[in-house]
Amino acid sequence: MKLDHLQPKRLMWKIWVLILLIIVTLALMILLTIRSSITQFIDEQVYETLQDVDYYLGNTNELENIPQNPIEYDRRQQESRSVNQLIFLPNGRIIYGSAPLELTNRMYQEAIEQTSEVAKYQTTIDGEDVYYIIRQNEYDGELIYQASYAWDAYRRELVSTLYWRISILIGVISLLSLIPALWMSRELTKPIVEMERAVEKISNRQWETVLPLAREDELGQLARSIDAMRQELQEQDVAQQALLQNISHDLKTPIMVIRGYAQSIGDGIYPTGDLKGSAEVIDEEASRLEKKVVDLLYVTKLEYFKGQEMRLEPINLDKLVELLVSRFKLRGNLDWTVEGHAGEMLGDGEQIRVAFENVLDNALRYAESRIHIRLSHTGAGVEITIENDGPPVDENLDLFHQFSRGKQGxxxxxxxxxxxxxxxHEGTVALGNTSDGVAVHFHFPPSNSNPKLKLDHRN
Incomplete structure (x- = not known):
């Protein structure tokens, strides 16, 4: 029992872990994407800063003049703190700023090969990245090269700072999202736990068990399906109890008669006056007992066929009815008439024969003078009616119920x-009174209207 109670909890934790994995996966994807995006963004910002400072210095004669707008000048100075400037002539002489010799040589080589007015560059000096812009400019009618550069330390610091701040933010959001994730997993598994307990009670035949039916989602549909199963099982349980009671009562009578007659014969007493008459009574009761047992076995067989695919074959109903009538005629002095033709239908020949035999047996038992059978075959299907002039039946009773009783109880x-x-066989059967007796009416749909029958027929 302890293991059973752990099952829902394991499902809850599985859901929670699944949500956690989704959160972690999304967080990692976001971090990887953000790092790439931040790097690209910072690169663009570094170049914009370099270009902005470079443009300002190159167009305001910063080397000689103080700008007219002191606020703008102060802002540009603030931006240029992380930006270095280098100005050199075509002959390589540096007239402003300083830089490592290797970087200076690279800048000079790229400057004299540059065809555009402004170009962006990136290089590595002693493992450190350098971003720079070289602009061709004129000063006093002479060509100069103006290079604005920034080391990677500035960029790397920006990237790391932004990345870790965003990482912390995503981590906090992920941790906070675990609380609703845990709540969600509990809410998802709660009705499952309730249904598990309800099913356990149903398995113990506690038919009054209530399931959570108020939900409109898939779990609610599952609960309604389980509740429908509960009601059907309850009906079957009641039916089984009634079946056992009826069987025990009806089987007890012929058994008691057989035992009583057998004991009397053993004591030398013949209840009917002689041995032959007493043996005939025993044989008759044994036949009744056999008939009930055969019927019970056949009901079990039909319940099995209900969930199986039947073996279908063409049945000649005219010949079948003719054969049954010839056999039943020998059991009584009645007037038998058969009218019309039913042709063929697809079905299980043994089952159809048993169905007609049971109806004819009842008709023979209650008919007073005649039994009339009408056969017809139309586009709507097969129609078969078996009438007898016996006493009327109580139409308020469901005589097709498995526990119905005849007039003698x-x-x-x-x-x-x-x-x-x-x-x-996808058909219908009805029993009712007529003006001069009782009639049982069969209707079987045409074979070509049932896809299953058509498929089995082709096979």
């Missing part, structure tokens, strides 16, 4: 078997 499964067979 005897339990029987004949009509229940009939209805089950007809249902398996």
């Amino acid at each position: 005897k339990f029987g499964l004949g009509l229940f078997i009939v209805q089950r067979i007809v249902t398996l």
